[in-house]
Amino acid sequence: MTSVLPTLPMMLPMEVDITPNDDGLPGIAQLRNIVGAVMTIGLILSVLALIISAIVWGFGANSSNPHLAGRGKVGVLVSCGAAIICGAAVTLINFFWNVGQSV
DSSP states (O other): OOOSGGGHHHHSOSOOOOOOOSSSSTTHHHHHHHHHHHHHHHHHHHHHHHHHHHHHHHHHHHTTOHHHHHHHHHHHHHHHHHHHHHHHHHHHHHHHHHHHHTO
16 A cells, blocks of 8 residues: 555645736726825825824914823824825835745
């Protein structure tokens, strides 16, 4: 009786080479446009949140309301963080894609 284990590596593919393609599915170009538009909306909303948070921070500081000033400060930091993530999203994804390809 022969063992199945020694023949198992011969049945598995030795190398799988799959890369993303631009023409695999219809609508890829439109999807890229949609993602770009969503990134633009995210950046515009980050600017709006920064302006509103700065106004809240100013009102809180000038009216001796530390809670309101603190909420404004947190809003400024969150809006800046959201803008960083929106702006760096493509670079982060490409970085981790390249890390994944080198594993």
